[in-house]
Amino acid sequence: MTALTPELTALLDDHHVGVVATAAADGHPRQSVVYYARVDDALVISTLGGRVKADDVRRTGWASLSVRGDEAPYPSATFSGPASIETGDLAATTALIFRRFMPDVEPPTEEQLAEAGRVILRIAIDRVSAVTHLG
């Protein structure tokens, strides 16, 4: 496991939007913008279980997340590693993500998440690459 430096930890904790990438079945990269939260050395993303990125993770067991600052020169890094899709015990983890960008809204319950078909995409940070303008 790659140790997150204080600068990398701050980059992750100071922002709440990133770009997740997975490998599609045809081998091409697939990217989408997501809200995320950091839990120790892992990144968690709330998505729908039927989304193609969830299929990619089930098939390949790997994903990456690119995070950058909002101001030039845009400090940034890519965090990647083994990834999995979690379908139970979602409420507490999902609340961590939702509270980062909607602090005043009650996060969804376990039942609401199940009905909506939501899952957690979890990335265990194994590699940090493409680090720019940090520290």
Add this chain to the structure above:
Amino acid sequence: MTALTPELTALLDDHHVGVVATAAADGHPRQSVVYYARVDDALVISTLGGRVKADDVRRTGWASLSVRGDEAPYPSATFSGPASIETGDLAATTALIFRRFMPDVEPPTEEQLAEAGRVILRIAIDRVSAVTHLG
């Protein structure tokens, strides 16, 4: 070729930073933050010929770029398609990119670009996906 809608064209032209993704040799996605410019239905990125993302493009002939707005709810889209590495006639295209974020600085000459080992990574936009909060 996917027609760019006015909303997608505006998203690309109103921003100058995105996340490029390529497929690494091990099949995992590789991501990094880059400056870009749009030229008709293509996206151009200035990078170093020795970078791993340039190797990925030479090997796979494909790349994608994720672009998002700066304010919640973060309008975004991913543009992907056949990609190539250009090693000559770089100055005019590179100037298009440099002028977007350094309008007051004279862009590098052909000779300077060659000496620095810079190349152009060009993506012909073939697919637009993961479109959120646009139009």
